[in-house]
Amino acid sequence: MATAIATPELEPAPTRIQQRSRLLPYALIAPGIAVIGGILAVPLAWLVWISFQHYGLKELINHQGEWVGLNNYRTILADPLFHQVLFRSLLFTFACVALTVALSTLIAMLLQRVRRLVRVTLMSALVFVWATPVIVSVDIWQWMFDYEFGVINYVLTQLHLGNFIHHNWFDNPLQGWSVVMVIVVWGAIPFVTITLFAGLLQVPADIVDAAHVDGAGPWQRFWHVTAPMLKPLFLIVICLSTIWDFGVFNQPYVLLNERPSADYFTIAIYSYRESFGVTQYGLGAAIAVLMVLILIVVTLFYVRETVRVAEIA
Amino acid sequence: MNLRKTWLGVIGVGVALLAAACGGNSSSGNNNNPANETGTLTIWLMNGSAPQSVVDGVNADFKAKYPNVTVNVELQQWGDIGTKLDTAFAGSAPPDVVELGNTLVAKYAAAGALEDISGKKSSFDNSSTWLQSLTDSCTVNGKLYCVPYYAGSRAIIYRTDLFAAAGITAPPTSMDQLLADGQKLMTANSSDPNFSALYFPGKYWYAALPFVWDFGGDIATQSGGKWQGTLNSSSSQQGLTTLANLVSKLSRADKTGDEAKQDAAFAQGHIAMIIANGWEVGVITDPKAGNPALATKLGAFPIPSHNAGQQAPVFLGGSDLGVAAKSAHRDLANAWIQTFTDQKNMSQMATVGGVIPNTTSLLGLGQGLNAVFYNAAKNSKFVPNSENWANVENANVIPDMLVKIFTGQQAIPDATAAASTKITSILNGGG
Numbered sequence: 253m254a255t256a257i258a259t260p261e262l263e264p265a266p267t268r269i270q271q272r273s274r275l276l277p278y279a280l281i282a283p284g285i286a287v288i289g290g291i292l293a294v295p296l297a298w299l300v301w302i303s304f305q306h307y308g309l310k311e312l313i314n315h316q317g318e319w320v321g322l323n324n325y326r327t328i329l330a331d332p333l334f335h336q337v338l339f340r341s342l343l344f345t346f347a348c349v350a351l352t353v354a355l356s357t358l359i360a361m362l363l364q365r366v367r368r369l370v371r372v373t374l375m376s377a378l379v380f381v382w383a384t385p386v387i388v389s390v391d392i393w394q395w396m397f398d399y400e401f402g403v404i405n406y407v408l409t410q411l412h413l414g415n416f417i418h419h420n421w422f423d424n425p426l427q428g429w430s431v432v433m434v435i436v437v438w439g440a441i442p443f444v445t446i447t448l449f450a451g452l453l454q455v456p457a458d459i460v461d462a463a464h465v466d467g468a469g470p471w472q473r474f475w476h477v478t479a480p481m482l483k484p485l486f487l488i489v490i491c492l493s494t495i496w497d498f499g500v501f502n503q504p505y506v507l508l509n510e511r512p513s514a515d516y517f518t519i520a521i522y523s524y525r526e527s528f529g530v531t532q533y534g535l536g537a538a539i540a541v542l543m544v545l546i547l548i549v550v551t552l553f554y555v556r557e558t559v560r561v562a563e564i565a
Numbered sequence: 566m567n568l569r570k571t572w573l574g575v576i577g578v579g580v581a582l583l584a585a586a587c588g589g590n591s592s593s594g595n596n597n598n599p600a601n602e603t604g605t606l607t608i609w610l611m612n613g614s615a616p617q618s619v620v621d622g623v624n625a626d627f628k629a630k631y632p633n634v635t636v637n638v639e640l641q642q643w644g645d646i647g648t649k650l651d652t653a654f655a656g657s658a659p660p661d662v663v664e665l666g667n668t669l670v671a672k673y674a675a676a677g678a679l680e681d682i683s684g685k686k687s688s689f690d691n692s693s694t695w696l697q698s699l700t701d702s703c704t705v706n707g708k709l710y711c712v713p714y715y716a717g718s719r720a721i722i723y724r725t726d727l728f729a730a731a732g733i734t735a736p737p738t739s740m741d742q743l744l745a746d747g748q749k750l751m752t753a754n755s756s757d758p759n760f761s762a763l764y765f766p767g768k769y770w771y772a773a774l775p776f777v778w779d780f781g782g783d784i785a786t787q788s789g790g791k792w793q794g795t796l797n798s799s800s801s802q803q804g805l806t807t808l809a810n811l812v813s814k815l816s817r818a819d820k821t822g823d824e825a826k827q828d829a830a831f832a833q834g835h836i837a838m839i840i841a842n843g844w845e846v847g848v849i850t851d852p853k854a855g856n857p858a859l860a861t862k863l864g865a866f867p868i869p870s871h872n873a874g875q876q877a878p879v880f881l882g883g884s885d886l887g888v889a890a891k892s893a894h895r896d897l898a899n900a901w902i903q904t905f906t907d908q909k910n911m912s913q914m915a916t917v918g919g920v921i922p923n924t925t926s927l928l929g930l931g932q933g934l935n936a937v938f939y940n941a942a943k944n945s946k947f948v949p950n951s952e953n954w955a956n957v958e959n960a961n962v963i964p965d966m967l968v969k970i971f972t973g974q975q976a977i978p979d980a981t982a983a984a985s986t987k988i989t990s991i992l993n994g995g996g
Binding site: 309310312313314315399400417418420422423509510511514525529530 | 644645647648651654655672673675676677678758759768817818819820821822823825826830956959960961964965968972991
């Protein structure tokens with residue numbers, strides 16, 4: 253407390269140049285803030301505003317909604333479909349993120365060990381996957397899993413793994429969701445793998461060697477030496493993957509010919525259906541707001557950990 | 566991708582508001598000499614509705630009369646048309662003329678998106694003999710909001726060679742006979758694991774409705790201003806039971822798929838019958854996408870009723886042409902529609918396009934196979950004419966119900982009860 257009182261006296265009065273230099277950082281970030289505010293904050297604020305209104309087609313055309321307070325939120329929270337969709341989205345996100353991170357870690361560690369040629373080939377393949385536009389890749393997957401002409405049914409049958417002629421992958425939602433998960437994880441692996449591979453290159457080889465000399469097995473070396481060093485990266489990729497996988501839209505939507513049944517709704521599709529399908533924009537906006545809130549709660553843990561790790565570093 | 570869609574919508578509304586604030590207006594209307602009219606007309610036609618040669622002819626006719634008006638015809642896809650129309654009508658500069666599926670008109674008319682053209686009806690050729698059900702689809706609360714464009718009705722397209730090979734001498738004239746003939750075809754082609762006697766994709770609700778209607782059922786009925794879903798009535802269920810039996814015995818089509826690929830599948834040669842529109846004959850025999858060799862092996866017959874010798878009522882599909890209420894060139898837009906639907910161009914639509922024209926006076930143009938489809942249109946029905954009907958369609962209520970029935974996920978009484986409850990709720994203004 254004593255120092256707090258003493259400090260102002262120790263500081264000389266700021267000169268004009270110092271004042272100007274104090275404003276400079278704010279001036280420099282102002283354009284960035286303005287752009288981010290314009291493309292993120294304004295639409296988000298508008299979204300929240302519309303979520304408190306009855307906003308159907310007539311209101312959309314006349315640009316005039318009708319204020320209904322929390323009615324949209326009440327309707328959604330009372331809708332059993334919302335609870336189903338929310339539970340499904342959370343479960344799907346958890347499974348996808350776990351699978352993505354586990355597979356990516358394994359591939360990243362494999363990349364460290366293989367010959368240069370193999371590594372370059374593998375990395376190129378990963379970048380290729382990453383660079384393919386989602387709609388295009390989902391279309392290709394759709395053909396591969398096609399009921400009549402799909403190569404997957406053909407190959408599985410040829411391999412005598414059962415009779416897959418006219419096997420419908422989307423008949424049973426559990427099986428259908430597995431297909432969606434394969435496609436989502438396939439698309440997510442490149443980014444996570446390349447990030448983790450970059451991280452692995454930063455782990456000092458002598459520490460790992462020292463652990464080896466001390467008698468640590470491969471599992472112990474990974475779990476007690478490598479993994480803790482990669483923790484900040486793990487936190488970031490888990491956090492980002494959670495955000496992306498929770499909001500998954502394109503894969504199930506395109507895969508099911510843009511008319512998915514309620515069994516294939518994610519929370520994003522549910523919001524889109526309510527907004528554009530049945531022209532209840534207020535209701536759709538409220539779902540989107542709830543989605544953002546849930547996402548904040550889910551990712552709060554990771555964000556807090558990331559910030560903590562960053563402070564220690 | 567999640568929020569992006571929603572945000573896009575929100576941004577779209579924002580942009581629309583801004584545009585509305587600064588939007589201007591350009592010339593049209595107050596000058597009576599067509600040669601002095603200027604401006605640009607934007608026309609939205611649906612992909613595949615009119616052959617390019619017909620559209621080019623219409624634009625040439627229009628240009629001759631209005632040399633200084635530019636016409637841009639933009640083709641739209643059916644898949645996401647609801648979303649596109651919503652955002653376009655919300656903007657300040659929507660397309661001047663839009664082709665609307667006849668089941669969508671009520672929604673946009675009731676929301677004030679379309680110009681009321683009741684007073685201009687007589688300026689369109691053949692307006693006194695327009696097809697009644699298309700005129701009905703354009704009429705909301707007694708006012709006319711669009712011009713009938715064309716109709717489409719479905720019948721069964723079949724392979725005459727496969728019928729002959731299975732020993733079937735004449736097309737079936739009752740639903741029982743349809744099943745019996747189908748089973749003969751399945752037996753005759755039992756060595757082909759991909760063969761379907763009647764190819765019926767699970768979500769093909771337009772083709773399912775004739776079965777519901779034939780037994781006296783319906784989607785919904787209105788009394789005292791309130792709608793009541795009736796797919797769970799005993800007659801509707803009877804129709805769906807008959808259909809489910811046909812599908813399980815005769816079809817190897819995807820039970821969760823839609824009809825988009827049925828012509829390509831038919832062209833591959835493993836199918837004896839499909840329920841289709843008249844113009845699909847052209848797709849099946851298309852030299853690039855289809856199989857021209859089938860041209861001489863195709864026949865058509867109406868969907869038979871369960872009462873022998875009669876035909877089941879079919880869904881009368883089709884499109885109408887509307888003028889956007891916010892269009893800056895409403896008179897020019899109407900003039901373009903007048904040209905498009907005049908006697909000459911409508912005849913072209915029928916003879917070149919193979920669709921059913923908008924007037925009973927041209928129904929004689931249906932020749933050959935087309936005559937079957939023209940004839941089917943005479944015994945046709947329509948979906949509930951409600952501004953909320955489009956929401957029932959967009960919520961996929963009927964396709965989802967059919968998938969549940971065909972895949973056995975739900976028994977017919979449960980699936981129809983759930984669908985009916987939903988339809989009742991949506992038609993009466995609920996979500």
